[in-house]
Amino acid sequence: MAKAGKTSATAGKAPARKASDNSGAYLRMYRQMLRIRAFEDQANQLYLSAKMPGLTHMYSGQEAVAVGICEALTPEDKITSTHRGHGHCVAKGAEFREMFCELLGKAEGYCRGKGGSMHIADQSNGNLGANAIVGGSMGIATGAALSARRLGRDDVAVCFFGDGATAQGLMYEVMNMAALWKLPVIYACENNGYSEYTKTAEIAAGSLIARAEAFGIEAFSVDGQDVLAVNELAGRLVARARKGEGPFFIELETYRYHGHHVGDINRDYYRSKDEEARWKAERDPITNFARWLVAEGVAAQDELAGMAAEVKADAEAAVAHALEAPYPDVSEVDMHVFVETAA
Amino acid sequence: MREITLSKAVNEAIAEEMRRDPTIFLIGEDVAEAGTPFKVLSGLVEEFGTERVIDTPISEPGFMGVAVGAAMTGSRPIVDLMFGDFLFLVMDQLCNQAAKTHYMSGGKLKVPLVLRTNLGATRRSAAQHSQSLHALVAHIPGLKVAMPSSAYEAKGLMKTAIRDDNPVVIFEDKLMYQEKAPVPEEEYLIPFGQANVVREGRDLTMVATSSMVQVALAAAHALEGEGISVEVIDPRTIVPLDEATILNSVRKTSRAMVIDEGHQSYGITGEIASRIGEKAFYHLDAPVVRMGAMDVPVPFSPALEDLTVPTPEGVAEKARKMLRGELFDGA
Ligand SMILES: Cc1ncc(C[n+]2csc(CCOP(=O)(O)OP(=O)(O)O)c2C)c(N)n1
Ligand SMILES: [Mg+2]
Numbered sequence: 001m002a003k004a005g006k007t008s009a010t011a012g013k014a015p016a017r018k019a020s021d022n023s024g025a026y027l028r029m030y031r032q033m034l035r036i037r038a039f040e041d042q043a044n045q046l047y048l049s050a051k052m053p054g055l056t057h058m059y060s061g062q063e064a065v066a067v068g069i070c071e072a073l074t075p076e077d078k079i080t081s082t083h084r085g086h087g088h089c090v091a092k093g094a095e096f097r098e099m100f101c102e103l104l105g106k107a108e109g110y111c112r113g114k115g116g117s118m119h120i121a122d123q124s125n126g127n128l129g130a131n132a133i134v135g136g137s138m139g140i141a142t143g144a145a146l147s148a149r150r151l152g153r154d155d156v157a158v159c160f161f162g163d164g165a166t167a168q169g170l171m172y173e174v175m176n177m178a179a180l181w182k183l184p185v186i187y188a189c190e191n192n193g194y195s196e197y198t199k200t201a202e203i204a205a206g207s208l209i210a211r212a213e214a215f216g217i218e219a220f221s222v223d224g225q226d227v228l229a230v231n232e233l234a235g236r237l238v239a240r241a242r243k244g245e246g247p248f249f250i251e252l253e254t255y256r257y258h259g260h261h262v263g264d265i266n267r268d269y270y271r272s273k274d275e276e277a278r279w280k281a282e283r284d285p286i287t288n289f290a291r292w293l294v295a296e297g298v299a300a301q302d303e304l305a306g307m308a309a310e311v312k313a314d315a316e317a318a319v320a321h322a323l324e325a326p327y328p329d330v331s332e333v334d335m336h337v338f339v340e341t342a343a
Numbered sequence: 344m345r346e347i348t349l350s351k352a353v354n355e356a357i358a359e360e361m362r363r364d365p366t367i368f369l370i371g372e373d374v375a376e377a378g379t380p381f382k383v384l385s386g387l388v389e390e391f392g393t394e395r396v397i398d399t400p401i402s403e404p405g406f407m408g409v410a411v412g413a414a415m416t417g418s419r420p421i422v423d424l425m426f427g428d429f430l431f432l433v434m435d436q437l438c439n440q441a442a443k444t445h446y447m448s449g450g451k452l453k454v455p456l457v458l459r460t461n462l463g464a465t466r467r468s469a470a471q472h473s474q475s476l477h478a479l480v481a482h483i484p485g486l487k488v489a490m491p492s493s494a495y496e497a498k499g500l501m502k503t504a505i506r507d508d509n510p511v512v513i514f515e516d517k518l519m520y521q522e523k524a525p526v527p528e529e530e531y532l533i534p535f536g537q538a539n540v541v542r543e544g545r546d547l548t549m550v551a552t553s554s555m556v557q558v559a560l561a562a563a564h565a566l567e568g569e570g571i572s573v574e575v576i577d578p579r580t581i582v583p584l585d586e587a588t589i590l591n592s593v594r595k596t597s598r599a600m601v602i603d604e605g606h607q608s609y610g611i612t613g614e615i616a617s618r619i620g621e622k623a624f625y626h627l628d629a630p631v632v633r634m635g636a637m638d639v640p641v642p643f644s645p646a647l648e649d650l651t652v653p654t655p656e657g658v659a660e661k662a663r664k665m666l667r668g669e670l671f672d673g674a
Contacts, residue, residue, distance in 0.1 A: 112449030123451040128415055133439050139408010147413040173405025336450040337484050339508035
């Protein structure tokens with residue numbers, strides 16, 4: 001896997017500005033990462049206690065990617081998400097209640113229970129949907145960027161996808177068009193080292209960023225566990241994309257803590273426990289950012305702990321609410337097949 | 344009334360709508376200066392510019408996906424898919440994305456796009472440029488499917504398709520592009536889900552789509568001389584389907600044939616025939632007859648290709664047999 005080539009941003013280093021200038025933004029990023037982790041912990045429990053229908057793909061471990069990027073966006077900016085989409089959804093501004101309701105198929109869910117985990121999205125915040133077709137949203141993000149440009153808006157679209165999705169032909173078709181037409185779209189490849197039960201090295205020949213560079217797209221590698229590095233790069237690229245200098249491609253090196261989905265428990269055959277323990281101990285995005293916040297004097301350890309407790313309580317309350325919330329009325333089953341407005 | 348070609352009718356419909364609504368744009372291969380290989384879109388880039396008449400690389404899934412994303416974010420794209428046969432390439436973006444977005448989002452997102460493409464054999468284009476694949480998309484909930492049968496129909500249905508807030512697939516018969524029909528100068532729209540009784544009759548109902556309407560009319564004309572009175576119904580859209588008009592006709596005539604250029608098996612003819620069977624059974628004097636394209640890949644040789652699609656002679660002959668009661672044993 002290629003890292004930090006000539007077009008790469010420097011990863012792992014904090015930006016050269018004073019931490020106290022930006023403490024509000026930092027604490028918000030920290031809280032958003034905590035919220036994703038708390039959401040996933042609760043979702044995992046719902047699965048293990050057989051309270052959640054179906055399966056779900058946990059985002060834990062990858063929080064710095066979604067938060068670092070989404071904190072560089074406005075609510076009008078668009079994102080497209082993936083089967084591993086809870087993190088993107090939270091990071092783009094969604095609320096716990098509507099998310100847990102969606103996870104449990106309840107009427108109050110963002111999609112009125114019709115989407116579930118793999119299609120969860122708070123559409124009012126510019127999330128165009130999580131997508132259960134690997135790579136399926138790459139055209140959608142590119143089209144959102146075309147739409148913005150054509151209609152004279154300055155919003156930017158970010159397409160989140162995994163390393164596995166780089167094997168889909170659609171990616172090459174739309175990157176070609178985005179480059180030809182200089183569209184304000186950012187392709188954000190979350191390289192967590194695996195697609196399902198297969199190592200990335202076994203499915204991807206050559207370098208990932210070189211794929212984008214072949215189209216003349218500026219491509220960057222960044223440490224996806226470092227929320228500040230991700231946010232700093234995303235901020236620069238979003239600003240440039242708004243000015244018409246897009247598209248861009250980012251490869252974010254990251255790691256998923258759970259199995260491919262919640263039911264993927266015995267996984268030593270493709271991923272060692274040692275490897276998992278090392279990532280958690282050395283490269284956890286939340287722990288490392290907390291250490292930095294304390295070292296820079298942005299927050300005290302107990303403040304951060306208090307924030308974590310608060311977020312956990314919020315998540316628990318939202319779960320309790322969702323468990324009691326009503327299912328959609330049976331009359332909704334054939335509602336929303338078509339938009340009913342008269343032509 | 345003036346007469347214009349189907350090609351010109353489609354062009355006018357799109358131009359009028361693009362003048363009315365700046366969020367509409369066209370996207371596809373060779374749609375701009377070339378105006379498509381069938382020249383249907385000639386002149387549009389001159390009026391609307393390359394920002395609204397967008398030539399793409401040969402990337403059907405790619406530009407289909409781009410159109411879906413644009414439609415979700417305030418644009419109203421018209422996608423030009425050069426041949427209906429290429430539907431197989433865009434299936435994921437059309438059927439997994441466009442068709443399901445409104446439903447999966449609980450009604451929060453919508454995808455107002457038009458996919459215009461074509462159907463029709465006997466152009467000597469062989470198996471990959473001759474298919475009529477409308478049943479494929481009609482099967483997927485969330486897609487509307489329009490099938491114009493003349494220049495007049497093509498214009499009115501296209502304008503309705505463009506104004507619809509759902510993904511609409513509109514199939515033009517590529518053999519009909521140069522056929523003329525009376526088309527008023529004044530604006531008109533043809534609503535979806537309202538079948539047209541093209542010809543009234545007493546003895547037999549023929550439900551026919553797209554160019555098969557002309558085939559049915561020719562057969563009806565021949566049968567008239569033999570004292571057989573045929574009613575011809577053009578559903579105009581197969582999704583939504585105007586069941587009421589079809590059933591009312593069958594209740595009156597007691598006999599029905601369904602004629603369509605898609606492959607006969609698992610297709611439109613079977614769907615409409617079974618709805619008639621389910622809902623008008625006690626009015627029927629004979630089993631409903633289906634006539635679709637043969638279940639073979641479309642062959643190149645004219646000697647073979649012409650055998651594969653319904654013809655006026657074949658339709659008339661089936662009708663005679665039906666009226667003589669010769670089809671009961673499955674012959
Ligand atoms: C088109 C398609 N093929 C296969 C699958 C099954 N599938 C779901 S997730 C996945 C792996 C995706 O890997 P990656 O893109 O790296 O995302 P990650 O799961 O690592 O977040 C596969 C193969 C699918 N959903 N869609
Ligand atoms: Mg992966």
